[in-house]
Amino acid sequence: MPIGDSIPLVGVRWDDVLFVVLAATLLGSALLVVTLRDIIRCGLALTVSFASLAGIYALLGNPLVAATQVLVYIGAISILILFAIMMTQTKNAPIRLVFQTQAWIAAAAAVVIAVVIAATVLATAWPSGGQRLATATADVAHMLFSEYVLPFEVVSVLLTAAVVGAVYLARREDGRPEEDRS
């Protein structure tokens, strides 16, 4: 049984409900990422914000990008960040001071950026039809391998270089015993 465009009795469109819920989850978890004291919880909140962003991509009619977001961000980058947190946490790390001393200036700068972007967006008349367009995955594949084939190859080289560089940087030097890290 197909469900209608809008919620019965209330008359609110499902799209709008989904957008509001996902946007609130996104902004709330992003705020938790930058304000929580326990850094492991920051990492978990970051995963939640990636997931809600994948939902927004699907709402925008981009199922391929939404799936890539889940695979790459939730599957790879979150796990990488959680591993890095576990490797750099010490028992006697200072918990109480998570912010720099100039955090208030940073907050003011962030508020200014948000206000400026919002004012600019709302003051501009965007030439849009007011209807979301879905993107066909086959079109994306054709364009990726015809018009964008050079950037695609450059990205493959970049990923290879990043993997080699990461292994080189994080490698432990041989012949030097690991110091005792209490």
Added chain:
Amino acid sequence: MSNSLDSYLVLSGFLFAIGTFGFLARRNAISMLMSIELMLNAVNLSILAFGAFEAALKTHAAVIALLVIAVAAAEATVGLSIVIAIYRNRKTPLVDEYDSMRE
């Protein structure tokens, strides 16, 4: 609301501002990298929003977003391994204690 470009762009701007605050205010290097990921995601959201509302940009936006995601993955890999390498030398993940060039 979900059918107007403005709401997506404002959402992306707020996400970018939150990422900026985190990058400037946090002391932990990994928290700063997480904030950079938030900012990259905000930019990706605005690219896809333009693609969804502008017929001429529709497919380009998805391709560019995929490329940005790949570059962000490379950036996270190298950034986190640099943080781990510094941690191994200095025994602290806090960026305001990386002050050896000041002395």
